[in-house]
Amino acid sequence: MSKKLVFVFKDVLNGTVKAQEFLDIIMMAAAFDLSISLIFIGDGAYALLKNQRTEEINSKNILPIMQALSIYDINNIFVDEISLQERAILAERIIPQVSLITREKSQFEISSADHVFSF
Amino acid sequence: MKISVQINASPYQYQASDSAWHFIQAALLGGHEVFRVFFYHDGIYNALHDARAPADEQQIVKRWSELNAKHNVDLVVCVSSAQRRGLLESSVAKKVNGYEKALANGFRIAGLGLLMEAVIDSDRLVTFGA
Amino acid sequence: MLHILNKSASGSTALQTCLQFAQKNDAIILIENAVLAAHQCPQSIWREPFGEEVKVYVLKEDLAARGLTESDCLEFISVIDYQGFVELVCQHKPIKSWF
Numbered sequence: 001m002s003k004k005l006v007f008v009f010k011d012v013l014n015g016t017v018k019a020q021e022f023l024d025i026i027m028m029a030a031a032f033d034l035s036i037s038l039i040f041i042g043d044g045a046y047a048l049l050k051n052q053r054t055e056e057i058n059s060k061n062i063l064p065i066m067q068a069l070s071i072y073d074i075n076n077i078f079v080d081e082i083s084l085q086e087r088a089i090l091a092e093r094i095i096p097q098v099s100l101i102t103r104e105k106s107q108f109e110i111s112s113a114d115h116v117f118s119f
Numbered sequence: 120m121k122i123s124v125q126i127n128a129s130p131y132q133y134q135a136s137d138s139a140w141h142f143i144q145a146a147l148l149g150g151h152e153v154f155r156v157f158f159y160h161d162g163i164y165n166a167l168h169d170a171r172a173p174a175d176e177q178q179i180v181k182r183w184s185e186l187n188a189k190h191n192v193d194l195v196v197c198v199s200s201a202q203r204r205g206l207l208e209s210s211v212a213k214k215v216n217g218y219e220k221a222l223a224n225g226f227r228i229a230g231l232g233l234l235m236e237a238v239i240d241s242d243r244l245v246t247f248g249a
Numbered sequence: 250m251l252h253i254l255n256k257s258a259s260g261s262t263a264l265q266t267c268l269q270f271a272q273k274n275d276a277i278i279l280i281e282n283a284v285l286a287a288h289q290c291p292q293s294i295w296r297e298p299f300g301e302e303v304k305v306y307v308l309k310e311d312l313a314a315r316g317l318t319e320s321d322c323l324e325f326i327s328v329i330d331y332q333g334f335v336e337l338v339c340q341h342k343p344i345k346s347w348f
Binding site for chain 1: 159160199200203230231232234235238239244246
Binding site: 151242 | 280281282330332336348
């Protein structure tokens with residue numbers, strides 16, 4: 001049985017190479033046919049906002065890649081709904097490929113991983 | 120246990136490299152196998168051949184080289200992180216600018232596939248960063 | 250699971266967020282600047298009571314480096330060394346580092 005990897009995003013990804021380097025790991029994990037989940041918590045919820053005009057700071061926009069992850073069979077993209085509520089972010093403001101999950105499900109998702117990558 | 124370590128931060132600027140090294144020493148002392156240390160993001164700066172800290176400071180790069188020499192711990196620098204930051208594998212370095220020896224002894228440059236292998240083959244992977 | 254914290258409560262939201270997600274039988278270890286969170290003082294961020302469902306550990310070497318001692322620490326926090334850190338890693342899965 002292949003290992004379950006969970007990628008936890010706790011912060012925004014703008015302005016640095018981190019976003020790309022995190023995605024590189026996710027893509028490589030997909031190539032190895034491992035079970036993959038992405039979960040956005042805390043300020044990581046902001047990373048999912050639509051209409052990020054990253055060209056304003058000459059930064060790479062990773063949203064298009066995030067939205068295309070299903071091509072790589074990565075369909076488990078979650079956001080902790082309490083993190084959204086705390087930041088007054090309505091569901092319609094984030095990309096549609098993300099599923100809202102409860103705090104309990106968020107905790108379970110992370111704790112049931114074989115390995116957690118933290119960003 | 121088979122333990123691997125990922126290091127995401129540069130030496131001296133952050134304590135991560137130091138914490139990782141001490142953790143690895145304790146793991147080896149405890150009889151565990153340290154399968155691989157994978158240097159990612161700014162962690163690649165742990166592998167600079169020409170790093171020269173003052174004599175009364177931690178010789179962080181040298182310590183890694185010694186870890187590899189003494190315990191055969193596999194020290195892998197991620198090629199994409201390295202290239203982005205100007206650390207080139209010797210054959211590439213030679214071609215590009217004639218400077219061959221950029222990587223400290225005991226390190227090798229490879230792709231993220233080796234990180235995945237560490238995840239798959241190890242019982243635990245501990246990340247040190249900033 | 251094991252949560253590894255390395256930043257102080259004032260240096261990052263990591264500890265605060267970790268506490269929101271930690272579950273019963275998890276363990277937390279404070280290393281590097283996060284050891285400051287082990288200090289018993291008015292600005293302490295731990296909600297009472299703590300330590301029964303989630304065991305908290307602090308790294309001895311990092312405490313000492315910052316001039317703190319075991320007696321400075323909150324009662325529910327156990328002081329361990331790097332060997333203890335390795336044992337925690339072996340006892341828990343998964344391991345999550347918070348930054």
